[in-house]
Amino acid sequence: MSEPLRIVVAEDEPYNLKRLVRLLKGQGCEVVAELEDGIAVMEWLEGGGSADALFLDVQMPGLTGLEVMAEIQEGLPVVLVTAFAEHAVKAFEHAALDYLLKPVTEERLALTLERLRSARSSAVRPVQSGPFRYPVKAGEGLVLLDLGKTSHFEFKGGAVWAHAGGEWRTLWKTLAEAEQALEGRGLIRGHRHLLLRPEAVLGARNLDSGRMLVKLQGGLEVEISRGAAPGLKSRLGIP
Incomplete structure (x- = not known):
């Protein structure tokens, strides 16, 4: 039998909060933290907390669920919980794994948990080495770029752009697609719209907000979110 999903619930x-925790435990999950607002979520994560998923209410005092998502690292799957159906579109725009409408039902929750289990089972892949090229648009055709000469990928204007001695439009429509295609190549999220190759980082400095500013090959500087900063520091060997 697989290990139970370890879940964090944030609900003001x-x-x-009690109802969702009860439903999660009833479906075999371990609830590792019950938090009352977005600020508590950030404090919990910065204190070293870890889980398989975060169930996040959209409307909370301090920081909303969407504001929290903009800060945390992509590696933590997020399920947005909301009373308003119109927030479903925003959930997927912000790369949430799923969304749940209140009142949450056992049947709908079971589908979400199955998605989480499937994501967890395929999450661990070995890092691959060696040269790798990917296609980008060039006029009426395509050219192949070397990943080793790419500093980062950025989502903007409905497409993913590669930065490799210039800006190139890739064939990927979302960063999730790019991550899947580049899985095992060692790239990490800098924030929700930035996929970074750590080897391209030439320098870094801390910002007062807990974010980082890193300088990349080619001279461009990009900001790293508060949630992603610890993981990047670890990859770079920065204390």
Whole structure:
């Protein structure tokens, strides 16, 4: 039998918090933290907390669920929980794994948990080495770029752009597609719209907000979110 999913729940309404925790435990999950707002989520993560997924209420005091998502590292799957159906579109725009409408039902929750289990089972892949090229658009055709000469990928304007001695439009529509195609190549998220090759980092400095500013090959500087900064520091050997 597989290990139970370890879940963090953030919800500012006590009744909804207790109900969701009860439903999760009823489906075999381990709830490792019950948090009351977005600020508590960030403090928990910065304190070294870890889990298989974060169930995040959209409307909370301090920091909203969407604001928290903009800060945390992509490696933590997020399920947005909301009373408003219109937030479903925003959930997927912000790369949430799923969304749940209140009141959450056992049947709908079971589907979400199955998605989480599938994602967890395929998450661990060995890092691959050696040269790798990927296609980008050039006029009426395509050219192949060397990943080793690429500093980062950026999502903007409905497409993923590669930075490799210039800006090139890739064939990927989302960073999730890019991550899947480049899986095992050692890239990490800098924030929700930035995929970074750590070997391209030439320098870094801390910002007061807990974020980082890193200088990449080619001279460009990009900002790293508070949630992603610890993972990048670890990869770079920065204390």
